Amino acid sequence: MRSIVKTLSFGVKNFKQKEKEENESGKSATIINEQGDFQIDGDSDNDNEEETLKGPIKILSDDGTKKKKNKKRKAEKEENRGAENDEEVDKKLDKLMGTVRRANRIFIWGDDVPHPILRFEDVAMPKHLSEHLNETKIADPSPIQMQAIPLMLQRRNVLASAPTGSGKTLAFVIPVVKEITRLKKLKKYSAGDKLLVIVLEPTRELATQTFNEFSKYAGPNIRVACFNDESTVPDAEVLVSTPNRLVYHIKDLNTKFLRWLIVDESDRLFEVIEGQEKCFRNQLATVYRACTGKFTRRAFFSATFSYEVETWCKENIDNVGMVCIGERNSSNTNVKQELQYCGSEDGKRMAIKTLLKTKFSPPALVFVQSKERAAQLVQFLSGIDEKLRVDSISSEKSDKQRDATMEAFRKGQLWVLVCTELLGRGLDLSNVNLVINYDIPTSIVSYIHRIGRTGRAGKVGRAVTYFSEDDLKYIRPIATVIRQAGFEVPDYLLTLKKVSRNEKQHLLKHAPRRQKIAFVRSREIKKKRRSWLPNLKKK
Numbered sequence: 043m044r045s046i047v048k049t050l051s052f053g054v055k056n057f058k059q060k061e062k063e064e065n066e067s068g069k070s071a072t073i074i075n076e077q078g079d080f081q082i083d084g085d086s087d088n089d090n091e092e093e094t095l096k097g098p099i100k101i102l103s104d105d106g107t108k109k110k111k112n113k114k115r116k117a118e119k120e121e122n123r124g125a126e127n128d129e130e131v132d133k134k135l136d137k138l139m140g141t142v143r144r145a146n147r148i149f150i151w152g153d154d155v156p157h158p159i160l161r162f163e164d165v166a167m168p169k170h171l172s173e174h175l176n177e178t179k180i181a182d183p184s185p186i187q188m189q190a191i192p193l194m195l196q197r198r199n200v201l202a203s204a205p206t207g208s209g210k211t212l213a214f215v216i217p218v219v220k221e222i223t224r225l226k227k228l229k230k231y232s233a234g235d236k237l238l239v240i241v242l243e244p245t246r247e248l249a250t251q252t253f254n255e256f257s258k259y260a261g262p263n264i265r266v267a268c269f270n271d272e273s274t275v276p277d278a279e280v281l282v283s284t285p286n287r288l289v290y291h292i293k294d295l296n297t298k299f300l301r302w303l304i305v306d307e308s309d310r311l312f313e314v315i316e317g318q319e320k321c322f323r324n325q326l327a328t329v330y331r332a333c334t335g336k337f338t339r340r341a342f343f344s345a346t347f348s349y350e351v352e353t354w355c356k357e358n359i360d361n362v363g364m365v366c367i368g369e370r371n372s373s374n375t376n377v378k379q380e381l382q383y384c385g386s387e388d389g390k391r392m393a394i395k396t397l398l399k400t401k402f403s404p405p406a407l408v409f410v411q412s413k414e415r416a417a418q419l420v421q422f423l424s425g426i427d428e429k430l431r432v433d434s435i436s437s438e439k440s441d442k443q444r445d446a447t448m449e450a451f452r453k454g455q456l457w458v459l460v461c462t463e464l465l466g467r468g469l470d471l472s473n474v475n476l477v478i479n480y481d482i483p484t485s486i487v488s489y490i491h492r493i494g495r496t497g498r499a500g501k502v503g504r505a506v507t508y509f510s511e512d513d514l515k516y517i518r519p520i521a522t523v524i525r526q527a528g529f530e531v532p533d534y535l536l537t538l539k540k541v542s543r544n545e546k547q548h549l550l551k552h553a554p555r556r557q558k559i560a561f562v563r564s565r566e567i568k569k570k571r572r573s574w575l576p577n578l579k580k581k
């Protein structure tokens with residue numbers, strides 16, 4: 043069994059010794075090649091081995107006594123038995139890995155998908171990486187990390203999907219940092235002047251977050267940059283950017299040595315907006331076309347992905363390994379989900395007032411359908427309690443304002459952050475206790491991402507979704523997702539008329555018209571914000 047666990051652990055740690063052992067026994071196992079890439083050992087050696095086993099038995103000359111012949115036959119027999127045993131061990135191992143995958147709800151697609159890892163030690167981590175994992179008390183890989191890390195280390199193109207807050211970022215950061223660390227030992231890469239990795243994120247906030255995460259795990263020897271405010275492409279080995287900024291400078295990029303193009307929130311970046319030249323899909327296409335180097339691999343990550351993205355990847359990218367954790371496009375079951383009927387816009391105002399005054403433990407994220415409504419809700423909430431620290435964030439605000447608000451929210455200076463779809467995806471605000479969908483999300487995908495801002499990294503969270511009489515025609519899909527996650531919804535919601543494709547499309551493009559939440563007096567909001575964010579003006 044020890045040998046099974048060793049093989050399970052890819053033997054990376056004990057590679058040299060293991061390799062010696064395997065060479066001696068002629069066993070087949072997963073090892074790392076010179077380049078540090080995973081490969082199946084024995085592809086070539088096994089051929090030799092078979093030849094030896096099948097080939098004619100050599101007849102010994104003058105010293106070929108019967109005794110010696112018998113000894114040799116016995117040895118050959120044992121060798122044969124050894125090979126059979128190895129086959130059995132492989133079968134048992136595959137079976138065991140099947141059980142591991144089922145237990146962790148890991149679904150795979152593709153040829154020769156490597157076994158999942160069970161511990162981080164199963165891959166030889168650069169020192170800085172393992173130290174940082176220890177510091178952050180991240181002990182065991184999450185299911186997406188168990189499968190995506192070995193896939194990426196095998197240098198496969200990857201399509202990965204796992205629930206919100208399940209550690210997808212580390213699932214690509216770990217193999218990439220490991221690969222760059224290895225490359226940098228080679229003279230060609232030691233100067234650190236080659237662009238090796240591009241990570242695409244749909245928003246500035248997400249790009250900043252991923253940049254911070256990457257920098258922590260990469261350590262001081264890998265040059266990571268976020269392409270946010272600079273007017274020229276920063277000199278870096280890892281570049282995190284929004285597609286918009288990257289496309290603008292695409293001609294300045296040298297992608298010849300690029301090892302990875304990582305598309306985070308990939309389904310979002312596949313979105314097409316009719317009539318908009320600058321939509322994500324077109325921008326992604328431009329970046330994609332610029333990243334076709336010989337060594338470039340692509341990895342697509344998201345909590346949700348459409349069949350369209352999947353089909354595209356399978357048809358257009360060679361050697362794809364696909365991994366999906368749990369059911370596709372399902373919500374995070376660590377989030378306790380509630381649907382609350384409020385009748386009208388007035389009812390919604392009453393509901394949020396009651397919630398924040400009674401059962402509220404901050405911080406909370408509140409989603410509305412537009413930046414105008416975000417400002418209105420801040421005005422309304424500020425009015426119900428002077429002490430309530432509330433602000434909003436939307437694309438209307440300057441980059442500086444957005445950064446300051448995010449920082450205040452992360453530090454706990456802000457208790458309620460009202461936001462638009464801008465913050466719906468990817469942000470890891472680990473302490474958010476409550477998500478309120480003040481205006482219903484316009485799709486299931488949006489619902490899954492929004493409520494995924496709470497209940498992250500195995501913690502529990504709560505999400506409340508308000509709906510009014512006017513929303514009844516759109517609510518059924520959301521009610522279905524909530525029921526599928528195991529939470530209560532009134533039966534009648536599941537028997538409502540199905541939302542037609544046209545209605546869905548319409549809702550995506552035009553949010554429902556709603557009565558105003560409050561009249562905004564912007565001067566008052568600014569005054570209130572300044573009182574608890576004294577540094578904001580300085581910034």
Ligand SMILES: Nc1ncnc2c1ncn2[C@@H]1O[C@H](COP(=O)(O)OP(=O)(O)OP(=O)(O)O)[C@@H](O)[C@H]1O
Pocket residue numbers: 180181182183184187204205206207208209210211212344345467468469470472494495498499
């Ligand atoms: N193996 C792990 N064990 C415990 N915590 C982890 C592990 N891996 C990552 N985390 C933590 O989980 C949190 C969420 O991770 P991350 O932001 O990567 O989630 P995600 O899957 O990308 O979510 P989303 O789909 O919302 O973008 C982070 O704070 C991260 O540090």
